[in-house]
Amino acid sequence: MDPQLKKGFLELLVLATLKFKSSYGYKIIQDISQVFEISESTLYPILKRLEAQGLVTTYTEEHQTRLRKYYEITDEGRIKLVESQTDFEEIKKIYQYILRKED
Amino acid sequence: MRKYEFLYRLDSALESFSKSEREEIIHYYEELIQDAIDNGENEIAFIEKLGSIDKIVRTIKKDDDFVDNVKEKKNFELKQTFDKGVKVLGQLLYIVAIIFIVGFGISITVVGVNGVVAGLINLIATLDARLTVPANLYYIGYTLLHVGLALFGIAFIISLTQGAKTKLELLYEKLTELFNKGGK
Numbered sequence: 047m048d049p050q051l052k053k054g055f056l057e058l059l060v061l062a063t064l065k066f067k068s069s070y071g072y073k074i075i076q077d078i079s080q081v082f083e084i085s086e087s088t089l090y091p092i093l094k095r096l097e098a099q100g101l102v103t104t105y106t107e108e109h110q111t112r113l114r115k116y117y118e119i120t121d122e123g124r125i126k127l128v129e130s131q132t133d134f135e136e137i138k139k140i141y142q143y144i145l146r147k148e149d
Numbered sequence: 150m151r152k153y154e155f156l157y158r159l160d161s162a163l164e165s166f167s168k169s170e171r172e173e174i175i176h177y178y179e180e181l182i183q184d185a186i187d188n189g190e191n192e193i194a195f196i197e198k199l200g201s202i203d204k205i206v207r208t209i210k211k212d213d214d215f216v217d218n219v220k221e222k223k224n225f226e227l228k229q230t231f232d233k234g235v236k237v238l239g240q241l242l243y244i245v246a247i248i249f250i251v252g253f254g255i256s257i258t259v260v261g262v263n264g265v266v267a268g269l270i271n272l273i274a275t276l277d278a279r280l281t282v283p284a285n286l287y288y289i290g291y292t293l294l295h296v297g298l299a300l301f302g303i304a305f306i307i308s309l310t311q312g313a314k315t316k317l318e319l320l321y322e323k324l325t326e327l328f329n330k331g332g333k
Contacts, residue, residue: 071177072184086198087205090177091212110187114180 258302264295
């Protein structure tokens with residue numbers, strides 16, 4: 047897939063995995079891998095991006111005598127997810143046009 | 150490669166990063182590897198899957214520009230307010246210039262009207278005195294010249310003030326916008 051397109055989708059996929067529950071790096075990768083290919087090294091910049099845009103926040107919690115960083119979706123992040131639905135409708139229309147057949 | 154060797158090598162490769170970011174990245178990978186091990190994955194195989202350290206650092210660097218851009222966006226808003234201030238100042242200078250030029254136009258008009266009146270009086274005086282034709286012609290010419298001057302002055306003022314009204318409205322809008330923004 048086109049790298050720019052992939053980046054945009056990965057941001058949304060991360061937000062979607064956090065939709066119901068906060069999560070951590072390893073778990074986020076596992077969840078997303080079920081629907082889309084993602085590597086450990088690509089996730090880090092995406093998380094940083096989302097944080098910089100205020101779409102996720104982070105907190106640290108103790109897990110088995112070590113600290114684990116959790117990512118939580120913000121209200122802005124939820125809005126972004128809802129907005130992506132309109133994008134979906136537009137993308138659908140675009141692809142209907144791209145793949146149209148000659149009359 | 151084992152976890153500690155990987156983290157050590159990664160840390161060395163992150164030399165150009167700030168201390169806090171370096172720690173954050175190291176912590177991210179340390180946590181990731183530990184979670185994988187806890188989940189029953191093979192340590193060495195998992196680290197191999199992470200890819201080369203070079204590539205990891207490149208991926209982060211490539212995205213850093215974006216994070217910086219988002220931070221700069223806040224500066225951008227400040228810059229916008231500043232730009233608006235400059236625009237308002239520019240418009241104020243424009244208005245001052247207009248006032249000066251209109252003043253110039255008014256003086257031309259006044260000189261013109263004055264000349265018309267003087268010319269007419271003198272023309273009547275010369276007619277009264279039954280002077281020679283050239284003197285009459287001189288005052289007719291004098292009067293007409295000043296009619297032209299006065300008309301030029303009036304047209305000059307009208308053409309200038311036509312744009313000034315919209316400019317004034319724009320200035321008022323910009324000023325209120327600027328004050329509203331400053332008040333926030």
